[in-house]
Amino acid sequence: MxxxxxxxxxxxxxxxxxxxxxxxxxxxxxxxxxxxxxxxxxxxxxxLRGSPDAIARGLACGVFAGLFPLFGLQIVVGILLAIALRGNKIVAAAGTWISNPLTYVPLYAFNFHVGQWLLNDDNQINISLSSWPEVEELGLTIISTLLVGCLTVGLVCAFCSYFLGFWLVRRVRDSHRSKRRRQD
The missing domain is CATH 1.20.5 (Single alpha-helices involved in coiled-coils or other helix-helix interfaces)
Incomplete structure (x- = not known):
């Protein structure tokens, strides 16, 4: 062109x-x-094309998927959720960037502690590699606790990011429209 x-x-x-x-x-x-x-x-x-509602739904789907420890699959899960909920797929892929190599450890540690709090599991986990069945049992406990925390934190953050994204898109587009009216 x-x-x-x-x-x-x-x-x-x-x-x-x-x-x-x-x-x-x-x-x-x-x-x-x-x-x-x-x-x-x-x-x-x-x-960005789409209604503010669809863009905000895409952001919420991406943030939700980004808070799960599905390394390498977060973008796929975010896009699939955006397709199911009719959200913007590009924004869903970008929303998964909430977790990255710099934020993995603090993010999943926080999710793990939330899971412990929700499951009333105040025991400190001591990993001793004395027997394999003990390690397997402890692994399932850690994974279930982490997934409960990820689900809870993911839902809360998706809810907040939906409203924040909706407000931001509407505000940016309204300010752009008002600038264009002043220029005309």
Whole structure:
């Protein structure tokens, strides 16, 4: 697809445009690049297709799936939930990024403690590798406690992210509409 330049402006190749941008002091430096990224994500949010409700449902599905210890399957689960609940699939995939290698340990430790609290299991788990059946039994206890905590925290965070996402999309789109009205 070719770009049409306004009358009086020369056509530039993408390489010339990139060179001109790199020479501009206003568009260089870490502060500028962070600001440009924020503007990019702002415009992506404004231009995202779908109703605010569908986008918020996708975000909630992604956050819910991201809080489960399903390494490598979180995006798939988030998209499948978004399909089932008619949410935005792209936002669902992005919502799973709530868990990443930097947040795995604190997130799942918190979920485990919530599971312990809900199951009234105040025992400190001591892992001794003396016998395999003991380790297997302890493994099932740890997994069930973690899954109860993940389900609870996932539901609460999905609920909160739905309303936060709905509010954010509506606010961004309304502000964009008001700016366009002022320009017209």
């Amino acid at each position: 070719s770009r049409i330049s306004p009358p009086g402006y020369p056509r530039r190749s993408p390489a010339q445009t990139q060179l001109q941008l790199s020479r501009n002091p206003k568009l260089r430096g870490p502060k500028r690049s962070f600001r440009r990224r924020l503007q990019y994500f702002y415009w992506r949010l404004v231009r």
